[in-house]
Amino acid sequence: MKYIALIYSNEATDPKPGSEEFGQLISEYQAATQTFVEDGVMVAGDPLESVSNATTLRSRNGNLDVTDGPFAETKEQLGGYYIFECDNLDDAMKYAAMIPTVNYGSIEVRPIMTIEA
Amino acid sequence: MVSSSPPPINFETGIHALIREEWGYLVSTLYKSIGDFDLVEDSLQDAVEVALGKWKQAGLPKSPKAWLLTTAKRKAIDRIRRDNNFRTKQSEFALLQDQDDDLKEEEFDVPDERLRLMFTCCHPALDDRISVALTLRLLGGLSTKEIARAFLVSVDTMAQRVVRGKRKIKQAAIPYIIPEKSTFPERLSAVLSVLYLIFNEGYSASSGEKHVRGELCNEAIRLTRILEHLCPQEPEVSALLALMLLHDSRKAARFNNGGGFVPMEEQDRKLWDRKLIDEGSKLIETSLAQRKLGPYQLQAAISAVHANARSYEGTDWQEIVLLYDELYNLTKNPVVDLNRIVARSNISSVEEEIDALNALEEQLKDYQPFYAAKADFLVKLSKIIEAKECFQKAIDLSGNDNERDFLAEKVAGINSLQND
Numbered sequence: 001m002k003y004i005a006l007i008y009s010n011e012a013t014d015p016k017p018g019s020e021e022f023g024q025l026i027s028e029y030q031a032a033t034q035t036f037v038e039d040g041v042m043v044a045g046d047p048l049e050s051v052s053n054a055t056t057l058r059s060r061n062g063n064l065d066v067t068d069g070p071f072a073e074t075k076e077q078l079g080g081y082y083i084f085e086c087d088n089l090d091d092a093m094k095y096a097a098m099i100p101t102v103n104y105g106s107i108e109v110r111p112i113m114t115i116e117a
Numbered sequence: 118m119v120s121s122s123p124p125p126i127n128f129e130t131g132i133h134a135l136i137r138e139e140w141g142y143l144v145s146t147l148y149k150s151i152g153d154f155d156l157v158e159d160s161l162q163d164a165v166e167v168a169l170g171k172w173k174q175a176g177l178p179k180s181p182k183a184w185l186l187t188t189a190k191r192k193a194i195d196r197i198r199r200d201n202n203f204r205t206k207q208s209e210f211a212l213l214q215d216q217d218d219d220l221k222e223e224e225f226d227v228p229d230e231r232l233r234l235m236f237t238c239c240h241p242a243l244d245d246r247i248s249v250a251l252t253l254r255l256l257g258g259l260s261t262k263e264i265a266r267a268f269l270v271s272v273d274t275m276a277q278r279v280v281r282g283k284r285k286i287k288q289a290a291i292p293y294i295i296p297e298k299s300t301f302p303e304r305l306s307a308v309l310s311v312l313y314l315i316f317n318e319g320y321s322a323s324s325g326e327k328h329v330r331g332e333l334c335n336e337a338i339r340l341t342r343i344l345e346h347l348c349p350q351e352p353e354v355s356a357l358l359a360l361m362l363l364h365d366s367r368k369a370a371r372f373n374n375g376g377g378f379v380p381m382e383e384q385d386r387k388l389w390d391r392k393l394i395d396e397g398s399k400l401i402e403t404s405l406a407q408r409k410l411g412p413y414q415l416q417a418a419i420s421a422v423h424a425n426a427r428s429y430e431g432t433d434w435q436e437i438v439l440l441y442d443e444l445y446n447l448t449k450n451p452v453v454d455l456n457r458i459v460a461r462s463n464i465s466s467v468e469e470e471i472d473a474l475n476a477l478e479e480q481l482k483d484y485q486p487f488y489a490a491k492a493d494f495l496v497k498l499s500k501i502i503e504a505k506e507c508f509q510k511a512i513d514l515s516g517n518d519n520e521r522d523f524l525a526e527k528v529a530g531i532n533s534l535q536n537d
């Protein structure tokens with residue numbers, strides 16, 4: 001079954017590109033991704049551009065409302081995700097705990113719903 | 118002539134007691150082949166109904182457990198077949214495969230799966246309150262109504278917790294396994310903390326009028342005994358059982374005839390249950406001998422020192438302080454630190470310990486026992502006005518009437534001293 005690991009952290013205090021910390025973080029992410037691939041659990045995974053690039057849409061009564069920004073202002077923002085193929089929640093939690101951001105942000109693990117044909 | 122026939126017992130009550138005793142065993146075994154708690158509970162309920170009718174006429178079968186398992190499996194297959202959308206086809210397959218084993222089950226015990234069930238109910242991905250509800254219902258065989266009453270929440274709220282827990286286990290695929298070695302210790306400690314939560318709810322009753330809900334304590338002890346039987350090599354499990362027994366040994370002395378709370382220093386030690394103390398002391402001795410120290414062992418050891426002291430004054434405070442030091446090093450918990458300071462004041466003096474106590478105020482400013490302890494210190498230092506303020510804070514933070522009454526009596530006590 002598939003699980004999504006949603007990666008949240010505070011963009012304002014995240015390591016900044018160009019800094020030593022950032023380089024360290026990237027190599028940690030590469031190592032983690034490699035483990036996911038080698039263990040055969042990796043389905044997908046990507047970082048997201050900053051929430052300042054987000055556009056939120058809401059349509060009510062046929063009127064499309066477009067706002068510049070995320071759907072809600074939160075302390076931590078969604079910054080990326082992985083999708084794992086795992087047998088159960090224990091395995092999904094084991095891999096989610098390897099995502100480097102777990103050490104300073106939050107990882108939310110959710111089962112992906114299977115829609116039966 | 119005097120009749121020699123045994124006293125009449127209510128057959129139905131007897132059967133219900135037997136079924137409740139085996140409930141966790143039955144649920145855990147059935148869940149392994151069915152994989153759905155609702156179906157397990159419904160089929161088991163069907164089987165119980167058949168059993169009540171049949172056993173009343175024909176008497177108990179040789180193995181009621183095996184009989185109930187076989188019947189519940191058949192009922193589960195019936196239910197799956199009746200279910201038009203066949204969502205659980207796989208379970209039916211597994212169950213049909215199991216049918217061949219039925220005969221063997223009449224003769225042999227099937228493996229005990231209750232440990233898996235405990236780990237699943239107490240999975241860290243489930244909220245503690247949900248784990249408590251699932252453990253009491255699926256392992257303990259308590260009804261949602263009984264659990265709701267014990268925890269002073271509405272039946273609806275408790276039913277919600279049960280439903281949410283079962284749903285998450287299914288939809289998030291919480292596995293039905295005994296955790297692997299690398300995660301076993303932390304997962305076991307999650308199980309222990311749920312069992313201790315159940316015990317404490319019965320023992321200290323954080324809210325409401327009835328202070329001791331003995332049933333809940335007994336249930337927690339029963340479940341911990343089962344866990345101890347399934348994990349005999351885990352000193353923390355035996356230690357938790359010891360801790361519960363040692364606490365429970367004081368239950369007759371903790372309240373006076375009027376229902377008021379009696380602190381340990383004023384308890385009549387003749388009312389302490391020697392049998393429980395002996396069992397608890399023996400258990401903690403054997404756990405400590407395994408040399409894998411843990412927080413429950415230290416807490417049980419502290420409780421054992423109290424239980425075996427002739428009087429409050431005669432307590433081996435040196436030993437207790439030593440154990441608290443170890444416990445604090447292990448947990449870094451401010452509540453442990455508070456208890457350590459109070460214990461230490463019995464050797465040194467409140468004058469020497471008041472600064473250490475005050476240093477904890479920021480961390481424990483919402484913790485009733487902190488202000489109760491601080492007030493006691495202040496009384497001993499003859500700072501009556503400040504003591505009264507602290508008692509008032511403790512009363513405001515108190516979750517139940519017994520505690521409030523007990524603290525109010527103390528305030529009344531100082532008032533009368535002042536008037537003298």
